[in-house]
Amino acid sequence: MKALITGSAGFIGSHLSQRLLEEGYDVVGIDNLNDYYPSFIKKKNVELCNDFSRNLDSKFNFVEGDILNQSIMEEVFDEFNFELVFHQAAQAGVRYSVENPIEPNNINVNGTLNLLETSRKNDVRLFINASSSSVYGETKYLPFDEKHPKTPKSPYGVSKLASEQYCRVFNELYDINTVSLRYFTVYGPRMRPDMAISNFVRRCLNNKSPIIYGNGKQTRDFTYIQDVTKANIELISKKEAQGEIINIGSGENISIKKLAKEIIKETNLEKEPIYSEKKKGDVKNTYADIKKAKKLINYEPKFGIKEGIKKYIDWYKKNKDWYKNNK
Template sequence: MDLKNKKILVTGAEGFIGSHLTEKLVEMGADVTALVQYNSFNNWGWIDTFDDEIKNSIHVVTGDIREYDNVKRIAKGQDIVFHLAALIAIPYSYLSPMAYVKTNVEGTTNILEASKDYGVEKIIHTSTSETYGTALYVPIDERHPMQGQSPYSASKIGADKMAESFYRSFNLPVATIRPFNTYGPRQSARAVIPTIISQILSGKKEIKLGSLSPKRDFNYVKDTVSAFIKVAESDKTIGQVVNAGSNHEISIGDLAEKIINILGKKVNIICDEDRIRPEGSEVNRLWSDNTKIKELTGWSPKYTLEEGLKETACWIEKNMKYFKVNIYNV
């Protein structure tokens, strides 16, 4: 499928991955509608930082995926839907589980229902590697059992199963992409890499982190966006779930040391009890098997971890105003 001139709706377009995807789609010549969560300040998130030429090429609409009438109105006339809107912070899901059900499960169902009603050509639904929980074997392929080790991951499992059910029940042309740990410019300090970099660049000699032993598979945001595009373009991905990861793992402790070396600073790492997940909720190991996405779409990551970390650090250094390094961002 050629995305040029296609009418494309991106939900969660104001966020980290969504904003990068929106920019890329505009560059490709797509007719993009960006759904941004309604707020009284008319704040468009990262879209507000776009160059005027790109910003003026996007049709921005405000709304809420939890409201079906609103979603149905916005979905009308769209050829393709990239569904990224979600509540994603794991620590906050411990505090407000029902908010995750309403946004991630009910909101996704609204997107699927509206897409069915209006005959959307393809829906790319966004999952997460957290649905796998702690690896029972590595590398993790798409047949790995799903484990709800946090209210967040449970809500995303529910959303994934709703997407699967609409494909099986209504033949809805939906593909599910399951990104592993994406990082890069515009990511908030909610995530570990900007947390480490922003604390170091602020001049701190001691940086606070949670558990250092868990291992993760990190993928640079430009590679993740490329995976979204490839999944949308390939007819082979309809009805499929595909991992998008680097096929490499690194512990949080080793990651922190790598970043410290890249930045050329001397700092100590402190384990902050407030940042540690409940014991049964911690996902100890995520390592992506990306064989399936390579076979179906030809996608593979282009950036090494070192290259991505350097670009991320450069961006954070120029945008420290977005980071409150003295506050734990849940």
């Protein structure tokens, strides 16, 4: 089968491309290579997927294009005839969205709608939408189950909630099978350089204290990238999950202060964290109730935060130049 991955040059999209190629799917990736974070990192991801596919029977094709461009999307669908769509493209960043509220709406809402409509017209069998724990907002209770009130604190969270609702409506009105996965802070090799774990590790390995925004008591559920890609793969064959919205997390959480201490310990840094002013839009806690994912797709996260941090640090030490432009 052929699969389309939007945002395929990004962190999650490139890992998902590799996983699908391993599973024997022909993959077409589309990405506009925008400069929210350095585009040379995204180009490295594309090169990696191209190199990876050369040793397999499955094929990887990359298209530089924007999901907002309807003519490009129609051309891509006409040429490749997809059965599966994995929609990972988004304007990411809670803090970025606070300063730029219109952009996440344009990309995350209008882009999703454009992609859904193109998928509907082309009889796509399954549309998997990447959503976010940011839809929940402030804590009413923990852990968050899928029925927890949704009161997002950022334009990014609002845009992701809207994208979920468009998927639900298309599932109900147009008989296109959709699923939305609410990711809880995904991390791992090749992760975005602006994320907390990558920032902390980079600073610690350069003999600098990690910077914590706020008092460090806020907690996060960090989900390792391999658990996320496995959840996406499982959805392909699980018809009972179609039409659903599902949390994908680790099933545990950790305070940012404790996270920083753990990274300091693992990197043998002899310094304490530095504290700075809390950023607007940040929520106090995230923590996924994953019972629904276990029931519907046999989801069992394999990586706890301590093991995941060690794996990321090991990768970073071997790939220090990944975040550097060597051209």
